[in-house]
Amino acid sequence: MRLLHSTDLALRMLMRLAVADAPGRGGPPATGSAPTTRQVAEDMAVPYTHAAKVAARLTHLGLVEARRGRGGGLVLTEAGRTASVGALVREFEGEGDVVECEGATPCPLNSGCRLRGALRRAQEAFYAALDPVTVEDIVASPTGPLLLGLASHRSGPKTS
Structure with missing residues (x-):
């Protein structure tokens, strides 16, 4: 069985967001530290338009909260953290x-x-x-630290 690209991206996006607040583990990240849809798309090496559609659907399902404005970004909800991977795949696959x-x-x-x-x-x-x-299960070590590495690579120093 082969998953749709949107299903794969939804799972990877939830995994990335699950470790976004890794130091606190349990609450939303500090203001300004929530990754934006564009940042998540870059981290996952996918087109922004695809990430935006998946983020909108995850928000509609109540698994992700999208905050606008300065200090905004995507935040995994508690429902998203404890979501069943099977239920999520069913939802995206139809x-x-x-x-x-x-x-x-x-x-x-x-x-x-x-x-x-x-x-x-x-x-x-x-x-x-x-x-x-659950989403929380699939970001346990060693996956979580790898995902954190993606975020630190993205926010690292840029050379001109």
Whole structure:
């Protein structure tokens, strides 16, 4: 199974934001230290427009708070920190089947095929394996320190 680019980016964005307040771990970062959507896009090496769409969707889901103005940025909410990875993947991937058996050219085996059911069970097993995993779980060491390294690399001295 292959995840959509937006699903992958949403997971990586949540992971990046989960370590943004790593020294405090439990509250919002100090004023001015929350990364902006543009900074997260740079950290993740993705186009800003893609990051902005994903950030908007994560904000709509209540997993991220987007603060505007001076000292603004993206902040992971408590719901985002404890969110189930399985539920998040379901939300971004949608409820569709792994294969399309109907549509413009329906499969001639549709009425007696066992593949569709087997693939649906496999897909559900995939999600079930991710359900108990939280965003907080996936940023535990050694991942968290690597993500912090991305942020320090971005904010490090720039050469002209």
